[in-house]
Amino acid sequence: MAELPTKFHPDAQLEALAAHDHYAEKSGILGQAFETELSKALEAIKANPEMWARYLFGTQRYLMHRFPFVII
Numbered sequence: 435m436a437e438l439p440t441k442f443h444p445d446a447q448l449e450a451l452a453a454h455d456h457y458a459e460k461s462g463i464l465g466q467a468f469e470t471e472l473s474k475a476l477e478a479i480k481a482n483p484e485m486w487a488r489y490l491f492g493t494q495r496y497l498m499h500r501f502p503f504v505i506i
Contacts, residue, residue, distance in 0.1 A: 440476055446506075453503065471500055479505065 442450070450472060458465025475496055479486065486494040489506060496505040 440480060450503075453501070457501075468501055471498055475505055 454465055454468050454472075457468045475498055479496055484494075486496045489495040493506050498505070
């Protein structure tokens with residue numbers, strides 16, 4: 435199966451950037467850890483898009499492990 439493109443809703447992109455900035459403000463290492471986990475989450479979703487828990491309106495969700503965020 436061909437890999438599907440990843441698209442962020444503009445509000446989700448702003449939220450991710452704000453979260454990164456928030457964690458980076460606390461610690462550069464924490465900001466980098468958020469960025470790394472987000473990248474790994476996106477790669478996992480791309481690799482197995484049908485694997486994740488069912489959610490609202492036919493969507494699926496991925497729970498980030500270290501940070502309190504969900505990717506829909």
